[in-house]
Amino acid sequence: MSAAAKASFGRRFRLSASHRLHAESLSADENRKAYGKCNNPHGHGHNYVVEVLVGGNVDTDTGMVINLAELDEAIVRHVVDRFDHQNLNLDPAFRNQVPTTENFCTVLFGLIQDALPVGELERVRVEETENNFFECYGVQGYRG
Amino acid sequence: MIFLTRRATFSASHYYWNEHWSAEKNKQVFGRCANRNGHGHNYTLEVTVAGEPDAVTGFVVDLKWLKDVMEREVLAAYDHRHLNLEVEEFGAGKLIPTTENIAISAWKRLQPAIVSAGGARLSRVRVYETPEIFAEYRGGE
Numbered sequence: 001m002s003a004a005a006k007a008s009f010g011r012r013f014r015l016s017a018s019h020r021l022h023a024e025s026l027s028a029d030e031n032r033k034a035y036g037k038c039n040n041p042h043g044h045g046h047n048y049v050v051e052v053l054v055g056g057n058v059d060t061d062t063g064m065v066i067n068l069a070e071l072d073e074a075i076v077r078h079v080v081d082r083f084d085h086q087n088l089n090l091d092p093a094f095r096n097q098v099p100t101t102e103n104f105c106t107v108l109f110g111l112i113q114d115a116l117p118v119g120e121l122e123r124v125r126v127e128e129t130e131n132n133f134f135e136c137y138g139v140q141g142y143r144g
Numbered sequence: 145m146i147f148l149t150r151r152a153t154f155s156a157s158h159y160y161w162n163e164h165w166s167a168e169k170n171k172q173v174f175g176r177c178a179n180r181n182g183h184g185h186n187y188t189l190e191v192t193v194a195g196e197p198d199a200v201t202g203f204v205v206d207l208k209w210l211k212d213v214m215e216r217e218v219l220a221a222y223d224h225r226h227l228n229l230e231v232e233e234f235g236a237g238k239l240i241p242t243t244e245n246i247a248i249s250a251w252k253r254l255q256p257a258i259v260s261a262g263g264a265r266l267s268r269v270r271v272y273e274t275p276e277i278f279a280e281y282r283g284g285e
Binding site for chain 1: 162164165173174175240242243244245247248275278279280282284
């Protein structure tokens with residue numbers, strides 16, 4: 001095997017949070033029309049799955065793109081601890097934007113990119129339920 | 145272009161150990177995975193091939209053929225084996241059987257059969273060590 005083989009390592013994290021989809025720029029009627037049940041005043045919650053895909057050269061000493069324990073430590077500290085069992089609308093990241101899962105995915109991509117100890121963040125997938133998910137890709141592009 | 149994926153599962157044991165390091169450093173870097181008695185996983189192998197559907201059959205590849213290739217080239221060597229002790233590429237002083245290296249090695253085992261068949265190309269090999277942990281290799285350096 002070449003010393004410089006590039007592979008990707010994926011890891012799934014779970015967090016539960018509440019949110020309410022409501023745009024300040026829209027009227028009450030427009031919000032109900034745009035967001036339906038998701039606009040209910042007291043919010044609701046999801047069990048989110050955040051799937052992180054990190055690309056990089058496989059280290060010839062360890063056989064790893066990234067050490068799982070180091071990845072877990074970084075993601076738990078910067079992402080899971082921040083959002084798990086919280087109300088997304090109250091997080092500073094959503095002061096000026098609606099916590100749709102699209103926006104959540106983009107926020108998470110930025111936070112995870114900053115927190116990554118090594119490697120390149122290729123993709124973040126956020127699953128809101130078993131039936132819907134959203135993906136954000138790195139600037140370098142994903143060749144899948 | 146259509147991307148077609150087939151899954152298969154295999155169960156194997158392994159441990160992580162770098163022969164050039166002290167026992168202490170191996171334990172520090174690899175943690176529980178450095179336990180020399182090994183441990184095991186139920187792995188899932190996902191193989192994706194890419195190509196255009198055949199004008200007559202409508203197939204990118206025949207799924208039965210792909211299943212047979214996966215079983216012959218990968219599962220026959222890895223399933224119910226101790227990767228470090230029984231699989232050539234993961235022998236002492238060779239590759240550490242991390243999920244990343246298993247994905248790369250599976251690619252190398254599959255590639256010749258897929259190339260020689262002509263048609264679809266191997267696009268991605270993804271290996272799940274657990275439902276929460278996977279590695280993938282898309283070829284190249």
